[in-house]
Amino acid sequence: MGVLNLQEWQKIPIALTELCINTSLRCGQSFRWRKSDQGIWSMALHGRILYLHQDSENLYYHTPLASDTKKDTSLPLINHYLNLQPNLSQLYKSWSSADPVFARTAPKFTGIRILRQDAWEALVGFICSSNNNIIRISQMVDKLCRNYGPLIGEIEGETYYDLPTPQALIGDEVEGKLRELGFGYRAKYIAQTAKMVVDKGGTEWLDSLRNPESPILGVKEKSATEWKVEGRDGYRAAHQALMELQGVGPKVADCVCLMGLGWGEAVPVDTHVWQIAQRDYKFGKGKHSSLTKIMYDAVGNKFRTLWGKEAGWAHSVLFTADLRAFSERLVSKVEIKEEVLLPVKKEEEDVDDEGLQQVEITKKILTKRVKEEGEDGEEEKTITEISENIRRKKRIRR
């Protein structure tokens, strides 16, 4: 991508704590954005190619090749797509004051904003997401666009396709073709779901499930029904309707509700969130150790109680912090220098009624070199951890 000439670009003053595209565009919400090595994000959106770039003071946008009328509509489109209306730092403050766990994690993950994607795009993307990683999901969505979507344009040697409509995916050959393209078992899900969506009324049917407070571009807001801990009625109805589709379980349905239909209270509970719930919110102790439907709903209700109407937004902050690609931000580059095991004692110990046990205690001295990302570059330090290892060995019957 050519030289970044920001003078031709439009800009919106915005702080990184209000929006951080480097995080928001690659934390697994949207799978079509590309980033050039000069830090320019690009994607085909609503019939045009959109470039984005951000520094500490401004968000810059540019629509190369677009007609003047399309350029004129880019600002409202960006406001809509990037969901710039809510005051994010205010929301972070209120989530932090309600929840010490959030308060501890959030400072390193500011500016994470839920995008307002098209419902159909979110649906397709998240059907692809099962048992999968973000890189491959992105590759799959790209293949879908290149094989079935409309060509939007070519610039700087890059071609841009938009997502295919559901109607473009109802052919009998689609499932086989998608399998060839490496979709695996998700090929059937996409093909079936496309047919079902067309059957139910296409993207208009999907949009009928939207949060009326977050309508599609150009449609006037209406107020949603009253708040409940389990989510508003419209959200519950949308979730239930989506679950009828092939390849759409509770988690994918919640992703579509949150990122494609504007229901801020939707909390997708995946393996990451379930682990967070167990580790930091005392879920899964004793009974209910697995993520059953009961537990799935309980986790969502817990977070909605804690964080309120935009619980899904807060959830995404903790989710992102848990992603492998971002975990370096918590502790980056841990290198083990030395590990020493010192025998301390070895003895036999009484165990109630059971007999004698051999007990071996060792001290583990672990020296690590840790690099942490600070404001200006990296900081290196050496950490020494000492832990006691207790190994109970054979049982000796009395």
Added chain:
DNA sequence: ACGAGACCTACAAA
């Protein structure tokens, strides 16, 4: 209601 397998693929880690 709950649990266990199977399901496609690619790529890192052992």
Added chain:
DNA sequence: ATTTGTAGGTCTC
């Protein structure tokens, strides 16, 4: 060099 595990789950017994 092969094998194993895992990555934003869902469906079917």
